[in-house]
Amino acid sequence: MSLSVADEAGLDVVRQLEKNRIVAIRGNDADVMDQILDEKFLYINHDGTLYNKHSYTNAVRTHELTYSSDFDLTETDRRVDGDVIILIGMMLGHARLAGDQQVYHLRNMRVWRARGSEWKLLAWQSSILWRPPEYSTSSP
Numbered sequence: 001m002s003l004s005v006a007d008e009a010g011l012d013v014v015r016q017l018e019k020n021r022i023v024a025i026r027g028n029d030a031d032v033m034d035q036i037l038d039e040k041f042l043y044i045n046h047d048g049t050l051y052n053k054h055s056y057t058n059a060v061r062t063h064e065l066t067y068s069s070d071f072d073l074t075e076t077d078r079r080v081d082g083d084v085i086i087l088i089g090m091m092l093g094h095a096r097l098a099g100d101q102q103v104y105h106l107r108n109m110r111v112w113r114a115r116g117s118e119w120k121l122l123a124w125q126s127s128i129l130w131r132p133p134e135y136s137t138s139s140p
Contacts, residue, residue: 003080007080007082010080010083010085010114010119011078011080011085013119014085014087014112014119015075017036017112017119017121018073018075018087018110020032020036021033021036021073021121022071022072022073024036025067025071026067026068026069026071028060028063028066028067029060030057030058030060030061033056033057033060034053034057036120036121037053037056037057037120037121038053038113038115038120038121038122039053039120040053040122041053041056041120041121041122041123041124042122042123042124043056043123043124043125044124044125044126045126046104046106046126046127046128059097064097064098065095065096065097065098066095066096067093067094067095068093068094068095070092070093070094071091071092071093071094071095071104072090072091072092072093073089073090073091073092073108073110074089074090074092075087075088075089076088076089076090077089082114083113083114084111084112084113084114085111085112085113085119086109086110086111086112087109087110087112088107088108088109089107089108089110090105090106090107090108091104091105091106091107091108091126092104092105092106104126105129106126106127106128106129107126107127107129108124108125108126108127109123109124109125110123110124111123111124
């Protein structure tokens, strides 16, 4: 499916912002994250903890949450609908949350929204990849 010129331009901007955000996350730079996140930002991490913009950047600022330099976000799919762009991919790497080591190999979705001429990260959600149960087709 081909995108319009405007949708391609928006996607290019969001992809660059994602690169900037990854650098900020790796550097635990809450000030840069604060500029990228929408005022209505919502993050649900892999264990269901809910963060808004303030609680998320505060967790980074106070080092309750610290990311390692191997943190990465990939893009495996995307949806563009005017002023909304959804990126689907993987979240990989390590972090510390409240002193506990976190290992990330998670599927995630990031929702970006145009706010005037700027794109802001509106929502981010991560999910553990569970293997489906194996079923036997043979009778006992």
